[in-house]
Amino acid sequence: MRWGVIALACAACGGQGVDLEIDAEVTFDRVELFVTYDVCRDDNGAACDQGIGWPNQTSRPPGTIYVLRDDEKLISSTKIDGGSAVLHLEAASGFEDTKAIAVAAYQGNKVVAATVLWSPRIPLHSAERWKVHLDTTEDASVKLHEDPGDKPHHRALAWPREASPDVPDPSDYASCFVYQEWNGSEWDSKYFVPESDMDCDGSPPDCTPFWNHFDPEAARCVTKTPVAGFCALGTPACAGETPGTTCTPTTPGTCMPQEVCAQCGDATDLAACIRDQVTNATSLDALLTRAECTFRFETNVPGPCMTPFGNQASFVLAVPCTSNPNPVLRDPAMPFSGGSAMVMTPDGSTYAVSAEGDNTACAFTVEWKAGGAPLVSHFVLAFSLGTRTVLVPLTLGPAAMGGCDPNATSPDDCRITGPGGQDSLFQCIRG
Numbered sequence: 001m002r003w004g005v006i007a008l009a010c011a012a013c014g015g016q017g018v019d020l021e022i023d024a025e026v027t028f029d030r031v032e033l034f035v036t037y038d039v040c041r042d043d044n045g046a047a048c049d050q051g052i053g054w055p056n057q058t059s060r061p062p063g064t065i066y067v068l069r070d071d072e073k074l075i076s077s078t079k080i081d082g083g084s085a086v087l088h089l090e091a092a093s094g095f096e097d098t099k100a101i102a103v104a105a106y107q108g109n110k111v112v113a114a115t116v117l118w119s120p121r122i123p124l125h126s127a128e129r130w131k132v133h134l135d136t137t138e139d140a141s142v143k144l145h146e147d148p149g150d151k152p153h154h155r156a157l158a159w160p161r162e163a164s165p166d167v168p169d170p171s172d173y174a175s176c177f178v179y180q181e182w183n184g185s186e187w188d189s190k191y192f193v194p195e196s197d198m199d200c201d202g203s204p205p206d207c208t209p210f211w212n213h214f215d216p217e218a219a220r221c222v223t224k225t226p227v228a229g230f231c232a233l234g235t236p237a238c239a240g241e242t243p244g245t246t247c248t249p250t251t252p253g254t255c256m257p258q259e260v261c262a263q264c265g266d267a268t269d270l271a272a273c274i275r276d277q278v279t280n281a282t283s284l285d286a287l288l289t290r291a292e293c294t295f296r297f298e299t300n301v302p303g304p305c306m307t308p309f310g311n312q313a314s315f316v317l318a319v320p321c322t323s324n325p326n327p328v329l330r331d332p333a334m335p336f337s338g339g340s341a342m343v344m345t346p347d348g349s350t351y352a353v354s355a356e357g358d359n360t361a362c363a364f365t366v367e368w369k370a371g372g373a374p375l376v377s378h379f380v381l382a383f384s385l386g387t388r389t390v391l392v393p394l395t396l397g398p399a400a401m402g403g404c405d406p407n408a409t410s411p412d413d414c415r416i417t418g419p420g421g422q423d424s425l426f427q428c429i430r431g
Contacts, residue, residue, distance in 0.1 A: 017090035018122050020103075023083055023115035024134035028105035031085040031160070033075040034177050035191035036099045040065035051269075052191045052199055053239075054178060055159050055209030058220060059142045059269040061180075065187030066100050072194040074172050091122040098122065102177055102192045104158055105134050112181055113137055114156040117191065131186050140178045144187045145333055149243055154332045155180040155187065159212065161194065162202030184250060194350035198411040220270045220336060222261050223247035230428035231261035233336065239358065252387040254336070255290040255428035257418065277334040278393040279378045289418035289425055290393035291381070296404050296412070302372040305404035312411035317392075321357025321427060325383035325390075327364060329353055335380040335391055342369075349374045351396060355383060365411055366396065374398050388428070 022031050040048035053060035077087050085105075098120055105113040113134035120130075138148070140157035158177045161170040166263040176199065193200065199212040208214050214236075223234045226249075233254035234247040245384065247265075260277060267273035281288045293313040296305050304311035328339030342352040349371030355364045364381070368374065376397035383390055399412075 001020070014121060016125055016127055018127070018131040019254070020087045020089065021129060022085045022087070022103060022105065022132045022134065024105050024136065026105075026112045026136050027083070028039055028085075028107055028112055029077060029080060030078045030106045030128065031087065032104050032106065032175070032177075033089075034066070034068060034102040034104070034174060035075060036066035036190045036192060037069055037090075037095070037097075038067055038099055038340050039193070040067050040193075040198065047231075048210070050210060051189060052176065052193060053208075053214065054140070054157060054176070054199075055212045057142055058107045059271060059410060061142055061144055061189040061269055061272075063178075063191055065191040065193060065210075066102075067193060067195035067198070068174055069195045072173050072196065074174050074204045076203075089122055091124060093124060096122045096124050100190075100192070101178055101188075103132055103134060104156060104177060105125070105288060106158075107123050109158075109367050111137055111156040111158050111177075114154065116179055140180050140189075141187070142269065143333065144189075144269070145185070145275070146187075148182050153182040159200055161200040164197060164202040166196065167202070170202065186315040210242045221247035221267075222256065222264050222270060223249060224424075225249050225253075225428075228427060231256050232428060246400055247417060252389070253428070254389040254391065255425055256391040257389060257393065259288040259418070262287070271333055271335060274335050274380070278332040278335075278380060281393065281395070289416070289423040290395060291364075291414045291416055292395045292397075293366050293414035294397055294412070295374060296399045296401075297374070299403055304368045304370065307404055307406045307408060309408045309411050310406075311368045312365055313368075313414045314411040315414035315416060317362045317364070317426070318360065319362055319385060319390075320359050321355065321362030321385065322359060325355050325357075325362060325385055325396075327353045327355045327381055327383040329379040329394070330382050332380050332393070335348065335382070339380075339382055343379070345371070345375070345377045347371065349377065349379075349396075351377075353381065364414075365392075366414070368396075390425070392425075 048065045049062050051060040101117040103115050104111045114137050115134050135154040136152045137154045137156040138152050140155045156179050158175045160175045161173050163170055168306050179190045180187040198209050201212045221234045221236050225232050226324045232249045234249045237248050264273035328341055329343045330339035344350045350369045352367045357363055379394045381392045381394040
């Protein structure tokens with residue numbers, strides 16, 4: 001390898017190149033730079049955007065991957081003067097125009113502040129001094145729609161490069177780094193990694209070069225079952241160290257609408273893809289099977305109708321329901337675990353779900369128990385039928401017209417939209 005950038009301690013500052021004076025609102029004991037000149041590209045030259053799976057994660061947030069290329073050596077300093085660190089960079093000819101430089105500050109092995117300098121030019125024949133202020137960070141997360149509220153709006157994480165036949169001693173080599181920034185609705189992710197080992201697991205070739213110690217048992221995917229073509233939850237599997245994975249249905253099975261397979265079969269973050277399918281579906285969308293339940297409400301003092309059945313809505317699925325299916329409502333961003341039979345939405349509405357049935361059908365009732373005029377909310381209804389778990393998207397909200405019906409003798413009907421009974425979801429349940 002040839003090194004396009006050299007870094008010197010503060011004592012050598014001055015002359016040609018650039019001095020970086022780095023500070024933050026938190027204390028730190030080390031800074032590290034990730035100097036990049038290009039992004040990861042596939043065989044067709046398009047930028048990689050599937051993201052990097054960092055250690056111990058079951059999904060990898062999509063995002064641009066910036067590669068260190070020839071400059072995989074560690075650029076770091078532990079010299080802190082008055083709360084600031086100073087590094088001096090000099091570039092060889094042809095290496096002065098960078099794509100991005102990520103700057104991370106550490107307390108021990110934890111990143112506590114960071115920022116990214118976009119397309120900075122390192123002067124070849126003159127001297128400059130840049131003052132770089134870092135944003136305080138929380139740990140990076142795969143939860144991309146988790147509003148930070150009053151917490152920092154920047155997240156970061158670094159993990160060290162492991163030894164490999166090409167790099168038996170990685171202590172002098174750059175680590176892998178992910179930087180996330182809240183854009184008002186979700187977290188944007190950027191990755192800064194060595195080109196020769198983009199997940200820093202030190203063992204290429206591997207099942208995926210974009211996932212640190214890829215663990216098929218913890219990962220999730222969706223696939224059509226090989227015989228009947230049902231859309232089911234699966235786990236990625238690979239053969240030995242051959243790049244590429246296949247999706248194998250889990251046992252016992254988890255059934256979901258066929259459109260989830262159509263839209264999320266290649267998703268790198270399955271939970272995020274399902275969330276987008278559930279929350280972005282509209283009444284005009286004829287592809288995603290789901291239930292829409294609306295509730296009348298008191299108009300004078302907005303809230304649930306407290307007359308008999310006034311705050312309830314129900315729908316029937318034509319599938320056997322001989323035992324309690326224990327329905328729960330789950331956050332669409334976490335559709336595979338957890339959930340509760342009673343939930344509270346951010347607008348203060350409380351809903352409860354229950355079910356009963358027989359050999360021919362399962363009837364589900366959703367009760368709006370508390371809150372003002374409800375806003376539209378999205379959930380995944382999860383329930384068990386024998387050895388299968390079933391996931392049905394569910395939208396709750398106000399009826400077009402308010403006003404309670406004191407003569408109601410049964411809950412209002414929810415509407416099943418999309419392919420409905422023609423969806424392979426129902427064949428999957430029965431199969």
